[in-house]
Amino acid sequence: MIEKALKGNSNYWMWLAFLTAFIAVGAICYLRQFFLGMYLTGMGRDLSWGLYISQFTFLVGVAAGGLMLVLPYYVHNYKVFGRITILGEFLAIGALVMCLMFIMADIGQPLRGLNMILHPTPNSMLFWDMCVLLGYLGLNVICGWVILTAERKQVKPPKWVYIFVYISIPFAVSIHTVTAMLYCGLPGRHFWLSAITAPRFLASAFAAGPALIVIACLIMKRVAHFDAGKEAINKLTTIIMYAALINAFFVCMEFFVGYYSNIPGHMHSLQYLFFGLEHNGHVYNNLVPFMWSSVLLCFGGLGLFAYMKIANVYSDLMVGVGCAAVFIALWLDKGLGFVMGGLVVNPLEEIVEYYPTANEIGITLGIWATGFLLVTVLYKIAVGVEHEVEA
Amino acid sequence: MDKQRRKFLKIAGVTALAGLSAPAVIKLTSSPALASSETPGEAAGHAAPAEAHGAEGHGAEQAAHTGVRLGMLIDMRKLYGRPDLMDKATAACHKVHNVPHIENKKNEIKWLWHAPFENVFPEHSSYHESKVTAENDFMVLCNHCDEPPCVRVCPTKATFRDEKTGIVAMDFHRCIGCRFCMMGCPYGARSFNWMDPRPYIKEYNADFPTRMRGVVEKCNFCGERLALGQEPACVEAVKEVGAFVFGDLNDPNSEIRQRLDQDHTIQRKPSLGTKPSVFYIV
Numbered sequence: 001m002i003e004k005a006l007k008g009n010s011n012y013w014m015w016l017a018f019l020t021a022f023i024a025v026g027a028i029c030y031l032r033q034f035f036l037g038m039y040l041t042g043m044g045r046d047l048s049w050g051l052y053i054s055q056f057t058f059l060v061g062v063a064a065g066g067l068m069l070v071l072p073y074y075v076h077n078y079k080v081f082g083r084i085t086i087l088g089e090f091l092a093i094g095a096l097v098m099c100l101m102f103i104m105a106d107i108g109q110p111l112r113g114l115n116m117i118l119h120p121t122p123n124s125m126l127f128w129d130m131c132v133l134l135g136y137l138g139l140n141v142i143c144g145w146v147i148l149t150a151e152r153k154q155v156k157p158p159k160w161v162y163i164f165v166y167i168s169i170p171f172a173v174s175i176h177t178v179t180a181m182l183y184c185g186l187p188g189r190h191f192w193l194s195a196i197t198a199p200r201f202l203a204s205a206f207a208a209g210p211a212l213i214v215i216a217c218l219i220m221k222r223v224a225h226f227d228a229g230k231e232a233i234n235k236l237t238t239i240i241m242y243a244a245l246i247n248a249f250f251v252c253m254e255f256f257v258g259y260y261s262n263i264p265g266h267m268h269s270l271q272y273l274f275f276g277l278e279h280n281g282h283v284y285n286n287l288v289p290f291m292w293s294s295v296l297l298c299f300g301g302l303g304l305f306a307y308m309k310i311a312n313v314y315s316d317l318m319v320g321v322g323c324a325a326v327f328i329a330l331w332l333d334k335g336l337g338f339v340m341g342g343l344v345v346n347p348l349e350e351i352v353e354y355y356p357t358a359n360e361i362g363i364t365l366g367i368w369a370t371g372f373l374l375v376t377v378l379y380k381i382a383v384g385v386e387h388e389v390e391a
Numbered sequence: 392m393d394k395q396r397r398k399f400l401k402i403a404g405v406t407a408l409a410g411l412s413a414p415a416v417i418k419l420t421s422s423p424a425l426a427s428s429e430t431p432g433e434a435a436g437h438a439a440p441a442e443a444h445g446a447e448g449h450g451a452e453q454a455a456h457t458g459v460r461l462g463m464l465i466d467m468r469k470l471y472g473r474p475d476l477m478d479k480a481t482a483a484c485h486k487v488h489n490v491p492h493i494e495n496k497k498n499e500i501k502w503l504w505h506a507p508f509e510n511v512f513p514e515h516s517s518y519h520e521s522k523v524t525a526e527n528d529f530m531v532l533c534n535h536c537d538e539p540p541c542v543r544v545c546p547t548k549a550t551f552r553d554e555k556t557g558i559v560a561m562d563f564h565r566c567i568g569c570r571f572c573m574m575g576c577p578y579g580a581r582s583f584n585w586m587d588p589r590p591y592i593k594e595y596n597a598d599f600p601t602r603m604r605g606v607v608e609k610c611n612f613c614g615e616r617l618a619l620g621q622e623p624a625c626v627e628a629v630k631e632v633g634a635f636v637f638g639d640l641n642d643p644n645s646e647i648r649q650r651l652d653q654d655h656t657i658q659r660k661p662s663l664g665t666k667p668s669v670f671y672i673v
Binding site: 036037038039041043044045046048049103106107108109110112113115116118119121123124125126127130182183185186187188189346347348349350 | 496497498499500501506509510511513531540543544545546547548549565566567568569570571573574575576577578579582583584585586587603604605606607660663664665
C-alpha cells in the first residue's frame, strides 16, 4: 500500500518538500544540541522541563483524541464515522511518533534511553508512560494497517483485529492518564498536584484530537476529493464542543480551589498565567497574552459552533475556523501554559521565566514537521485506498 | 509454501517479542533488583560507610538490620553573621566533588549553597521576621529524605536510597538525563549538567569522578569520604564553630541525636511527607 504515497500531484510534493525543509533545519538543530549540549535550550536549573515536554504532553492528547472516532464506530456501531476512523488511528501514530521524538530530544543522554527497559522501574510513572505509549503505538499500527488492508481487498477485517481495537480503547485513556500522572503525583508542585489533572487532560485531548482530524478532513476534501460527510463533521464538532466545555469547566474549578482556599501555592501559577505574578516589585507576566488568547479562541470557537447548531447553518469555512480556534486554544493551554506555568515558581520560591531558544524552537518545529509528514503520507495511503475501492 | 511462510513469520514474531520482553520480566520479578544491578565497586562504597558508623565495626549485614539513617543538623546560630563560613563549606564541598563553577544561573551546578530564609523555608512565615532571620542566609543541600520523591520518580533507578546508610545517591552512569528527579524534588536540591562540566572545574580532585553533560547530580553526603572514615567535607570545613553535626539518626547515642534532643529543630517542607534527614536550629 505504501506505493500510494509515492504518487501524487505537484501540490502533494510541494507540501512534503515544505515539511522536509523544517525537518532538515530541525535535524541540524538537534545535531547541535546532541554534540554541544542542552545548554542550547532555554531550560535551566530552575525550569528544567520546557517546550519539548510540553509538546509531548499535548501530543499525547492528540493521539488519545482518536478515541472519539474509534469509540462511537466500534462500540456504538456509529456507521457515519466509518470512513474517518482510520484517520483517527493514523493521526495517533503520527502524534505518538512525535511524542517519542520529543522525549528523545529532551533527555540529556539519549544513547542511554534503553536503560528504561534494561532497568525497569515500576514505581516511576515514566516507565509506565513508556509502556502505554509504545503499546498504543503498536495497537494503532496493527489496527490501522490490518483494517485498511482488508478494506482494500474489500473483505471484512479478520476477527482477531477487533481484540486489538477494543484493547486500544482503554489504552487511549491510559496514555493520557499516565501522562497526567507524571505531573500530578509530585509533591511541592502545587499547580500540577491536582486530582483533576488527568480528567482535564482527557477532556482537552478529546477536543484537540478530533479538531485536528476535522481540519484534515476539510483540507482533504479540497485537495484529495475525500469527503468525510457533513454528518460526520457535524457530529465531531458536537464532540469537540462538549469536550472543550468540560475542559473549561475543569479550569474554572482549578481557579475556584486556588482562589477560594486562598493558599498562595495554589494561586501562584494561575496568577502568573492569567494576571501576572508580582514578586519583589517585579511583575512576571510572559504568558498572560497567550493564556487570554487561549480563552478567547476557545470560547470564540465554541460560540461559532453554537451559532452553527442553533441557526442550523453549515459551511466548511466556519467549521474549519472553529476547529482551528479550539485546537490553538488547547495548544496554548496545555502545550505552553501547563508546563511553564507549573514551573515558574521554583521549589525555593524564586521566579524564573522561560524563553525557548531558536535552536530549541528549530528542533520543536522539526519534530512537528516530521509528524505532519508522517500523517500526510499515512492519510495519502488511506485516501488512496478509499479511491481505489470506489473506482 | 505461502502458508508455511506465514506460519514461520508468526512464530518468529512471537519469539522475538518474548525475547525482547524477557529481560524486563526477569528484572521485575527478581526482588533484589537494586542490589544486583550495582557494580561491585559501588556496593563496596556503600557498605563501607555503614561499617564506619555501625559503632563497633559491625558488618554491612548488621548495619542494614539496625537501619543506619545518616542525617545532618545545621546549627544556624553558629553561622549567623558568618557568610564566609558558609562559603567555605560550599567551596570545600564543591572542590571535593569536582563541582563545576558555572557563572550563568541557568546552567549552574550546586550541591551546597545558602539562600534567604523565605526561600529555604517558604512554608514557614517570614512575615515580620526577626533581624537575624532577615539578615542571614541559610544553608541548602539535599535532604536525603527517608521517603525521597526523586527516587520514586526515577525511571532507571539511577538515583536510589542506599538502605545501609539512608543516603540518597546517584549513579551518574545510569542516569539518562530525563530530569524527572528534579521535578520530583521539592527542595530544588538537584542540578543538571546542561553543558560539559569539565572545563569549569577549577581544581580537579582525582579521588572523585567528574561528570559528563546530560546527567543530574546533587549532594551525596560525602558517601565516598565516609567510606574512608572521613567526615563530610562541609562538616570538616567549618569544624572550628561546629555548625554541622553529622551522624546516625537511628542511633539514640549518636551526637546528632543528643543534639536533637536538646534543641528545637525545624525541617524544610515537612508537610510533604518526604521525611528529610537534615535538621536546622534557627
